[in-house]
Amino acid sequence: MSETAYPSTWRRPPRLVKHRGWRWGLWFGVLLYLVLAAGSVEVDIARVLSGLERGQRFVSGFLQPDFVTRWSDIRQGLIESLTMTLTATVIGILISVPIGIGAARNLTPAPVYLLCRAIIAVSRALQEIIIAIFLVAMFGFGPFAGFLTLSFATIGFLAKLLADDIEEIDARQAEAIRATGASWWQFIDYAVRPQVMPRLIGLSLYRLDINFRESSVIGIVGAGGIGATLNTAIDRYDYDSAGAILLLIIAIVLVSEYASGMLRKYLQ
Amino acid sequence: MTDIGHYREVWRPASAARRLTRWFAWLALVALFVFCWQLMTENTIWAFVSDAPRQAADIGSRMVPPRWSYLPALMAPLWDTINIATLGTLGGIAMAIPVAFLAARNTTPSARFLRPAALFVIVASRSINSLIWALLLVAIIGPGLLAGIVAIALRSIGFIGKLLYEAIEEIDPKPGEAISATGARPAQVLDYAIVPQIVPAFIAIGVFRWDINIRESTILGLVGAGGIGLQLQSSINVLAWPQVTMILLLILGTVVVSEWVSATLRRAMI
Amino acid sequence: MLKIEGLSKAYRTGDVALSSVSFRVPRGQIVGLIGPSGAGKSTLIRCINRLVVPSEGSVMLGEIDLTRLGQRALRRQRRRIGMIFQEYALVERLTVMENVLSGRLGYVPFWRSWLRRFPPEDVRRAYALLDRVGLLQHADKRADALSGGQRQRVGIARALAQEPDLLLVDEPTASLDPKTSRQIMRLLTEICAERRLPAIVNIHDVPLARQFVQRVIGLRDGEIVFDGAPAQLEETTLSTIYGADDWQAMRREHDEQDDAEPSQRLSGAEA
Incomplete structure (x- = not known):
């Protein structure tokens, strides 16, 4: 068998951009962007170096957290965070169910559909933190503004996923129920609810997790909760307490993630 | 018509024990919600809350129109x-x-x-x-x-x-x-x-x-x-x-x- | 060429997959390994190149005992053993050529394989092999664009790219239709004859084995219960290997299949 007749080199065919010039141009463009972007970052070496010592203190604070000194503040922050997480999730679910049903194209007339979709779009487009800024300005500092923020954010999240879910229900089952002469309410109860309920429960538990995580942030702009405590601790360079708070947040997220996983498995 | 007189007249989708636990779960959830609500609103100043719509209207009216000349900056x-x-x-x-x-x-x-x-x-x-x-x-x-x-x-x-x-x-x-x-x-x-x-x-x-x-x-x-x-x-x-x-x-x-x-x-x- | 002595494998759960299996394979011989599923065929093949680590016994490839090698030496010896898999085990998102060249990985330094810059003689050999299995014009296609039979040909080319001294073939036809199965088996036997390669072929299809291999080893519950020429396989032996009911069922199924496509039947293959 003579092997000399076969080519002795092989190049993998390009996967994305077939034209050689465009390929090089693309690489050049990416490189140029990276250089420009990196150039726009002004690094004050002296400041960073002086910060390294503080960084070290933060790491040691994380490793040897101090739960005791500010315990009453931490406790208050945690209670606010947990209570506003739960109440906001419950209220959020209660409001997002009708809005979700209203935003499902296969159930509602066009005007209602458009209105509900608009509410969802507004809620999703705005960051929690920006909503919190406005609500704090309107309702004053404290967990009540945080509660409203989280409820509002929950609506955008749950109502959208619920509406998408309803739009994807099995049409044959729905048709069968409709064929029995069921009214609109009976139709929701017998055709829609059984199909979307498991996922609604799963999503609600997931949103509970997210709300807790968010509740640790919105305190930074004055909406109460553990975020406010954390903000104060960091402002005072009290890294031992900050480390303790962060560890508590991580632990609660872990526990709630585990618990919601178990609960979801049990409920389904 | 067939005679259906000798069948049970009550039907429930779940057993009694299951219904009871479900009922208790809901009750617990409601109780928890009320408890959390109380705790959360302990320090809320309701005067601010009732004043909120006026504040909202105030901010809203100040927000429009957006300052387009700010865009280049x-x-x-x-x-x-x-x-x-x-x-x-x-x-x-x-x-x-x-x-x-x-x-x-x-x-x-x-x-x-x-x-x-x-x-x-x-x-x-x-x-x-x-x-x-x-x-x-x-x-x-x-x-x-x-x-x-x-x-x-x-x-x-x-x-x-x-x-x-x-x-x-x-x-x-x-x-x-x-x-x-x-x-x-x-x-x-x-x-x-x-x-x-x-x-x-x-x-x-x-x-x-x-x-x-x-x-x-x-x-x-x-x-x-x-x-x-x-x-x-x-x-x-x-x-x-x-x-x-x-x-x-x-x-x-x-x-x-x-x-x-x-x-x-x-x-x-x- | 290959000498297996007292090979046993017991899993940690206590299941014994192989118990004291011994046989030799001389150069150029194709051995068909038959037996019901769970008899240990797949474990036996994987114990030879240590994809499964045997519990006891020795596997001599030439002068080297594969069971006693360290990781580095084992990789060196694995280059000498080509393996062909049941569901092709190609990397579907890579091109056909990359799949064939992956047979050379044990021979080239990492940077060459990383940059896909294989030595000229490797590339030339890969092209020659693709030509041999009839896929020369498919070299730059992605592996998932090929049909089942074509993919198995790539698998064969990959194994041959290693320039192996031994081929291990694990159910090469299990995911193929009867006609393609025969084509693949014919290709395998021709290639082994060309290169005087010994091969061990796991095969659940007894008639197909009879048609193509020179020697049959029957496995039942991890033990060898038959070792001889295909012609010596009798109904009673097959009944012991598979159990009487299962063997009858298998035979009936095969007869029906052959009735359905008589023109595909090869003449004189039973001899």
């Missing part, structure tokens, strides 16, 4: 914001890849020590919002873009790491077996059997996170970590509501564009 912060998101995502990807390989059951070199450590890194990064990371980093390395980039990168590790290691655990083991059977080194098995299988998932995850990071980097300025959030913060501080409206509109536009870009990228690359 926002271009530089917008460029910074995009850079924070992009460089932060790249940094996050660079750190998340090794973490994901250490965390995946089928590629970790040590399931007893390195895997739990990698999983902890992922959980820690995921539980802490990028704004909190930024808060810390501003305190440590000073305000500016760098703090924002590092914050975004640190938050992205957990997100990308988690999705990536799940993708790695789901790969088909047969090609790996076949490649090792040729006498290839472990690094070559990685290159030829594992990497090609996760590339599509990897691109999708990276682009998805970039999209999220654009949103997040718009607010990092609130704590001093650079970007358009700085302007938002200072405008709010001086109660320049028309400027705030302008910034929010720009953020909204950026988010819409980034969503479109990421959708296009995903479609082109997979």
Whole structure:
């Protein structure tokens, strides 16, 4: 068998951009962007170096957290965070169910559909933190503004996923129920609810997790909760307490993630 | 008609015990809600709450019309914001890849020590919002873009790491077996059997996170970590509501564009 | 060429997959390994190149005992053993050429394989092999664009790219239709004859084995219960290997299949 007749080199065919010039141009463009972007970052070496010592203190604070000194503040922050997480999730679910049903194209007339979709779009487009800024300005500092923020954010999240879910229900089952002469309410109860309920429960538990995580942030702009405590601790360079708070947040997220996983498995 | 007189007249979809537990679960939930509500509103000043609609109307009327002349001054912060998101995502990807390989059951070199450590890194990064990371980093390395980039990168590790290691655990083991059977080194098995299988998932995850990071980097300025959030913060501080409206509109536009870009990228690359 | 002595494998759960299996394979011989599923065929093949680590016994390839090698030496020896898999085990998102060249991974340094810059003689050999299995014009296609039979040909080319001294073939036809199965088996036997390659072929399809292999080893519950020429396989032996009911069922199924496509039947293959 003579092997000399076969080519002795092989190049993998390009996967994305077939034209050689465009390929090089693309690489050049990416490189140029990276250089420009990196150039726009002004690094004050002296400041960073002086910060390294503080960084070290933060790491040691994380490793040897101090739960005791500010315990009453931490406790208050945690209670606010947990209570506003739960109440906001419950209220959020209660409001997002009708809005979700209203935003499902296969159930509602066009005007209602458009209105509900608009509410969802507004809620999703705005960051929690920006909503919190406005609500704090309107309702004053404290967990009540945080509660409203989280409820509002929950609506955008749950109502959208619920509406998408309803739009994807099995049409044959729905048709069968409709064929029995069921009214609109009976139709929701017998055709829609059984199909979307498991996922609604799963999503609600997931949103509970997210709300807790968010509740640790919105305190930074004055909406109460553990975020406010954390903000104060960091402002005072009290890294031992900050480390303790962060560890508590991580632990609660872990526990709630585990618990919601178990609960979801049990409920389904 | 058939005679149905001798059948039971009451039917319930669940047994009595089940109904009872369900009823108690709902009761407990309601009680918990009321309890939490009481606790949360302990210090609420209701006068402020009842005053809120008037406040809302007041702010609302001050917010329109947006101050369009402010737009040119926002271009530089917008460029910074995009850079924070992009460089932060790249940094996050660079750190998340090794973490994901250490965390995946089928590629970790040590399931007893390195895997739990990698999983902890992922959980820690995921539980802490990028704004909190930024808060810390501003305190440590000073305000500016760098703090924002590092914050975004640190938050992205957990997100990308988690999705990536799940993708790695789901790969088909047969090609790996076949490649090792040729006498290839472990690094070559990685290159030829594992990497090609996760590339599509990897691109999708990276682009998805970039999209999220654009949103997040718009607010990092609130704590001093650079970007358009700085302007938002200072405008709010001086109660320049028309400027705030302008910034929010720009953020909204950026988010819409980034969503479109990421959708296009995903479609082109997979 | 290959000498297996007292090979046993017990899993940690206590299941015994192989107990004291011994046989030799001389150069150029194709051995068909038959037996019901769970008899240990797949374990036996994987114990030879240590994809499964045997509990006891020795596997001598030439002068080297594969069971006693360290990782580095084992990789060196694995280059000498080509393996072909049931569901092809190709890397689907790589090109056909990359899949074939992956047979050379044990021979090239990492940077070459990383940059896909294989030595000229490797590339030339890969092209020659693709030509041999009839896929020359598919070199730049992605592996998932090929049909089942074509993919198995790529698998064969990958194994041959290793320039092996032994072929291990694990159910090569299990995911193929009867006609393609025969084509693949014919290709395998021709290639082994050309290169005087010994091969061990796991095969659940007894009639197909009879048609193509020179020697049959029957496995039941991890033990060898038959070792001889295909012609010596009698109904009673097959009944002991598979159990009487299962063997009858298998035979009936095969007859029906052949009735359905009589033109595909090869003449004189039973001899």
